[in-house]
Amino acid sequence: xxxxxxxxxxxxxxxxxxxxxxxxxxxxxxxxxxxxxxxxxxxxxxxxxxxxxxxxxxxxxxxxxxxxxxxxxxxxxxxxxxxxxxxxxxxxxxxxxxxxxxxxxxxxxxxxxxxxxxxxxxxxxxxxxxxxxxxxxxxxxxxxxxxxxxxxxxxxxxxxxxxxxxxxxxxxxxxxxxxxxxxxxxxxxxxxxxxxxxxxxxxxxxxxxxxxxxxxxxxxxxxxxxxxxxxxxxxxxxxxxxxxxxxxxxxxxxxxxxxxxxxxxxxxxxxxxxxxxxxxxxxxxxxxxxxxxxxxxxxxxxxxxxxxxxxxxxxxxxxxxxxxxxxxxxxxxxxxxxxxxxxxxxxxxxxxxxxxxxxxxxxxxxxxxxxxxxxxxxxxxxxxxxxxxxxxxxxxxxxxxxxx
Ligand code: PLP
Numbered sequence: 001x002x003x004x005x006x007x008x009x010x011x012x013x014x015x016x017x018x019x020x021x022x023x024x025x026x027x028x029x030x031x032x033x034x035x036x037x038x039x040x041x042x043x044x045x046x047x048x049x050x051x052x053x054x055x056x057x058x059x060x061x062x063x064x065x066x067x068x069x070x071x072x073x074x075x076x077x078x079x080x081x082x083x084x085x086x087x088x089x090x091x092x093x094x095x096x097x098x099x100x101x102x103x104x105x106x107x108x109x110x111x112x113x114x115x116x117x118x119x120x121x122x123x124x125x126x127x128x129x130x131x132x133x134x135x136x137x138x139x140x141x142x143x144x145x146x147x148x149x150x151x152x153x154x155x156x157x158x159x160x161x162x163x164x165x166x167x168x169x170x171x172x173x174x175x176x177x178x179x180x181x182x183x184x185x186x187x188x189x190x191x192x193x194x195x196x197x198x199x200x201x202x203x204x205x206x207x208x209x210x211x212x213x214x215x216x217x218x219x220x221x222x223x224x225x226x227x228x229x230x231x232x233x234x235x236x237x238x239x240x241x242x243x244x245x246x247x248x249x250x251x252x253x254x255x256x257x258x259x260x261x262x263x264x265x266x267x268x269x270x271x272x273x274x275x276x277x278x279x280x281x282x283x284x285x286x287x288x289x290x291x292x293x294x295x296x297x298x299x300x301x302x303x304x305x306x307x308x309x310x311x312x313x314x315x316x317x318x319x320x321x322x323x324x325x326x327x328x329x330x331x332x333x334x335x336x337x338x339x340x341x342x343x344x345x346x347x348x349x350x351x352x353x354x355x356x357x358x359x360x361x362x363x364x365x366x367x368x369x370x371x372x373x374x375x376x377x378x379x380x381x382x383x384x385x386x387x388x389x390x391x392x393x394x395x396x397x398x399x400x401x402x403x404x
Contacts, residue, residue, distance in 0.1 A: 005141065007140060007141050007142065007143045007145075008141060010140060010145075010147055010148055011137060011140055011141070011148070012148055015133070016133060016369070016370075016373035016374070017040075017041060017369075019373070020040050020041075020357075020367065020369060020370075020373075023357075023358070023361065024036065024038075024040075024361065024367050027361055027362065034365045035365060036361075036365045036366070036367055037365065037366050037367070037388070037392050037393075037395060037396040037399075038367040038388070039323075039366060039367060039368055039384045039385050039388060039393070039396055040367040040368055040369045040383075040385065041369075041385070042187065042249075042341070042342070042385050042387060043254050043387060044248070044249060044252045044254050044312075044316075044387050045387055045388060045389060046252055046312040046315060046316075047252065048251070048252050048253075048256065048296070049251065049252070049299075049300070049304075049305055049308035049309050049312065050304070050308060051299045051300075051302055051304040051305035051308055052251060052252075052296045052297075052299045052300060052305055052308075052309075053296075054299070055295045055296050055298065055299035055305075056292055056293075056295065056296045056299075058295065059291055059292040059295035059296070060292055062291070062295075063291065063292070070291040072287060072288065073288040073289075073290075073291055073294070074288060075282050075283045075286055075287060075288050076100075076102075076103050076104065076279060076282060076283075076288075077102065077103065077104025077105075077260065077288065077289065077294065078104070078291070078294050079099065080294070080295075080298055081104055081294045081297055081298050082099035082100070082102045082104060082260075083099050084298050084301045085099070085102050085104075085245075085260060085301075086098060086099045086101075086102060087301075088301045089229075089230070089245065090230065090232070093229060093230065093233065095230055095232045095233060096232075097230075097232060097262055097264070098265070100265070100275075101262055101263060101264050101265055101275060102260050102261075102262055103260060103261045103262075103263065103278060103279070103282055104258065104259075104260045104288070104289050104294060104297075105258075105259050105260060105261060105282070105286065105289065106257045106258065106259065106286075106289055107246065107248070107257055107258075107259045108215060108217045108244040108245065108246035108248070108259040108261075109134055110259075111244050111259060111261045112132075112134055112135060112138065112181075112213065112215060112244055113134055113135075113137075113138030113141075114138075114281070114285070115213060115242060115261070115278070116138060116139060116142045116144070116179075117281050117285075118274060118277040118278055118281055119178075119179060119211075121142060121143050121144055122144075123144060123178035123179050124155070124157060124175055124176070124177045124178050124179070125139050125144050125145070125155075125156055125157065125177060125178070125179045125180075125181070126156070126157035126158075126159055126172065126177030126179070126180045126181065127139075127156055127157070127158060127159065127181050127375075128158075128159045128160075128161045128169050128181065128182065128183065128186075128375075129158040129159060129160050129161060129374075129375035129376060129377040129378070130161065130188050130189065130371060130374030130375040130377055130378030130381075131181070131183075131374055131375050132183055132187050132188070132215065132374070133373075133374065135181040135213070135215075136153065136156065136375075139153075139156070140153060144156075151376050152376060157172055157174075157175055157177045158375070158376075158377075159172065160377045161186075161189060161377060162377055163333075163335070163346075166191065166197075167186065167189040167191040167335065167344075168191070168193050168197045169182075169201075171200060171201070171204050176208050176210070177210055178209070178210050178211065179210065179211055179213060180201065180205065180210055180211070180212050180213065181213045181215065182198075182201060182212055182213070182214050182215070182231075183214075183215040183216075183217075184198070184214070184215075184216060184218075184228075185216070185218040185219070185221055185222060185227075185339045185340035185342075186218075186336075186340065186342075187217070187218065187340070187342055188342055188344060188369070188371065188374045188378065188381075188383040189335060189336055189342070189344040190320075190335060190336015190337050190338075190339075190340040190341070190342035190343055190344050190383075191335055191336050191339070191340070191344070192222060192224070192227045192338075192339035192340060193227075193228070194226065194227060194228075195226070195227075195228050195233060195234055198228060198231055198234045198237075199234050199235070199236075202231070202234045202235070202236045202237050202240055202241065203236065205240035205241070206236050206239055206240045209269065210240065211240060211241070211242060211267075211269070211274075212231065212237070212240055212241040212242070213241075213242055213244070214231040214237075214241050214242065214243045214244065215243075215244045216229070216230060216231070216243060216244065216245055217244065217245065217246040217248065217249055217259075218249055218339075218340050218341065218342075219245060219250070220249065220250040220251075220309070220313055221249070221313060221316070221317060221339055221340050221341055222339045223317065223338060223339055224338060224339055227339055230243060230262075231243055232262070232264070238264045238266045238267070239264075239266050239267060239268075240267070241264075241267075242261060242262065242263050242267070242274070242278075243261070243262040244259070244260075244261050244262075245259060245260050245261075245262070246258075246259035246260075247259060247297050247300060249341065250300065250309060250313075251297070251300045251305075251309045251312075252309070252312060253293075253296075253297070256293055256296060257289065257293060258289050258293050258294065258296070258297040261278070263275040263278045263279075315390065316341050316386045316387055317341070317386065318390065319341075319386035319387075319388060319390060319393040320336075320337035320338070320340075320341055320342075320343060320386035321337065322390075322393055322394055322397055323337060323343045323384050323386060323393060323396075323397055324336075324337040324338075324343055326397030326398070326400065326401055327343065327345050327384075327397070327400065327401075329401055330400055330401045330403075330404040331348075331404060332345045332346060332347075332348070332404070333345070333346040334346070337386065341385055341386040341387055342383055342384070342385055342386070343383070343384045343385075343386065344371070344381055344382075344383055345381060345382050345383075345384065346380060346381055347371075347380050347381060347382060348404070352372070352379065352380070353370035353371045353372035353373070353378065353379055353380060353381060353382060354370045354372060356368075356370070356382055357369070357370040357382060359403075360382070360400065360403070363403050364396070364399040364400050364402075364403045365399065366396045366399055366400060368382045368383065368384050369382060369383040369384075369385075370382055370383075371383060
């Protein structure tokens with residue numbers, strides 16, 4: 001008889017966003033006249049940039065003629081896109097990343113989870129707390145997390161990120177983790193790491209042979225000078241870090257699907273090249289991103305594409321500013337929103353995350369995300385996203401200010 005992967009049974013039943021959706025639907029059903037504003041789920045709302053759409057149309061036309069038709073592409077991505085990424089995301093910032101260190105994929109979400117394939121199941125994994133749940137759940141599925149005790153996974157190393165440490169993790173005192181997930185700019189806290197902060201982890205990883213899995217899906221939202229856009233801006237990262245990037249939030253590709261992962265050739269463990277392992281993994285389990293989508297992603301790097309996508313990012317960052325100043329005016333302590341599309345707000349004294357979520361849902365008709373859903377250290381916070389329309393965002397903030 002076939003046996004299932006029992007690790008799946010250990011996963012807690014209700015995924016955060018399903019619970020939010022359930023409570024929201026229940027409220028809407030009981031109050032059909034209520035006009036809800038959703039500031040919970042992190043999906044974009046602005047349409048694709050015209051330069052991107054034009055490139056997609058042209059690519060569709062390529063597929064319509066025998067001379068320019070494309071079937072299976074290279075699993076690691078077309079050279080035209082890998083070259084454009086190497087030039088614009090790295091060389092332009094004086095970072096030496098070669099095209100064959102870049103692996104184009106259908107999402108940072110899948111890559112963050114799939115990367116575990118090239119690592120032994122007995123590696124110790126560290127995650128920040130609060131955390132993007134995908135790092136935790138994918139390692140639980142693989143059997144690296146142990147058991148869920150109702151609050152935490154027994155085998156994971158949790159790195160608390162609190163207001164006291166500026167939402168950046170201190171080096172662990174006990175067990176030395178082998179795989180360390182760091183996300184900057186951070187989902188959910190909206191804060192971004194400095195070069196000095198990252199350097200402490202790069203030095204730690206190089207000293208212990210650990211690997212940093214660096215998620216910079218929100219890199220395009222960095223506004224402050226001096227904040228690194230890539231971990232490879234930090235000396236020594238080439239021998240200890242894998243970086244995940246995405247066109248999802250940079251260019252509105254959440255539904256279009258395109259991302260990439262950087263695995264430097266200098267990255268080796270036990271005498272084996274991780275670049276070669278990941279290439280082997282992708283070549284076997286992945287058949288590449290569609291030609292049309294890769295042409296669309298390439299257009300993000302054209303002068304028009306860059307200007308147009310920057311406009312969309314500025315639009316979201318303006319929403320972030322509106323949310324941040326509004327909540328501060330309402331008396332809340334607020335973090336993030338400057339280098340990221342997320343605002344991380346402290347709940348009023350003595351009010352739990354889910355209770356504050358319910359209050360905002362019932363009394364302001366605004367849907368947020370309870371911080372506790374991202375890990376125990378997220379208790380006492382809520383997350384708001386800046387991905388909505390400008391008018392709706394302003395109205396939501398006005399409602400919250402009035403309520404509080
Ligand atoms: N990484 C982080 C931290 C995210 O918040 C998200 C999406 O919300 C992703 C990755 C997913 O990116 P993609 O759309 O490329 O799968």
